[in-house]
Amino acid sequence: MSSSDAPTDVENKAAAAKEAAEQATLPYKWTQTIQEVDISVPVPPGTRARDLVVDIKSTSIKVGLKGQEPIMERVTTDECTWSLEDQKSVSIQLEKVNKMEWWEHVLTHHPKIDTTKITPENSNLSDLDGETRAMVEKMMYDQRQKEMGKPTSDEQKKADMLKKFQEQHPEMDFSNVKMT
Template sequence: MSDETTKKYDDMTPEERDAYDKVEKIREDEEQAALPYTWRQTLQDVNVTIPVPKGTRGRDLEVIIKKKQIKVALKGKPAILEGELCKEIKMDDSTWSIEDQQQVEIHLEKSNQMTWWENVVTSAPKINTKKIQPENSKLDDLDGETRAMVEKMMFDQRQKAMNKPDSDTLRKQDMFEKFKKQHPEMDFSKVKMDQ
């Protein structure tokens, strides 16, 4: 979303936003469906599935996975997937395999496990990462501290999208309100709270 679109989006009524989101989702789904592969992600990883002709073996493929690059091609043919990755990956934890001799499964472990990818390669159409609904079961898999951090990030992202204060600002405001109650004799009229 460009800044211009964001401004217009902020001025929309909830009904208009809903309609706009639906149209955008259809456009996004069509763009993603047109890709020669499918992909899904969690905060930790990205998994790409590429259909290939039945009977394809490992030796028939050229697969290159680097920290910020990827290439998957049938030998002697144009690449099915090639380009600069959206973000860096952990090469040691990233793998590929052939399933049933008819699809290539690629597992990319994200270097930064706190961000959503907009696409697999930067040349592909982007998805709106603000609309991603993480699977709750995945949140349940995280340890307490990590889960709390992810939930805080998700809350802050939602607040930011609505131009509301994030959790840190709300906490400061809350502390300030308590302090004011404890010290009614002080003049707080000149105090400015940073957003």
């Protein structure tokens, strides 16, 4: 994208204002981290838990008042908890199935947000599961190596394999070998 194709500050502000206005019309408020989504669904003051229909399953969630259309419905979640806050709102915490992606919306038929504008919260490596942590640590190591002009872990592994092969086969000429 050339610099002339990049959105201007005015365009960015207009897009952010439009997104905020669309989100303000939803019958709930929501925020997210990379791992979970928090939803607050307002209900009439004085609502008791027994007045609610909150149906949480491994593949769907539905929130509403008994005898009325659901306020919201959502499909595909792993773990979910809810609570009634001060008899004014239902607070829902959804654990994302894919913990490596941002949601554009809570309900697929509602307006999307621009996930490219999300600034993730700071996190610690200790917050990550083992596999994700190992991947992030490798990426960080490789980045530091590149900045110092040194080989990445994959490049070093190839060089080590070539060196071992050369030692095992001294009769072969490796002078024209190029690593890619």
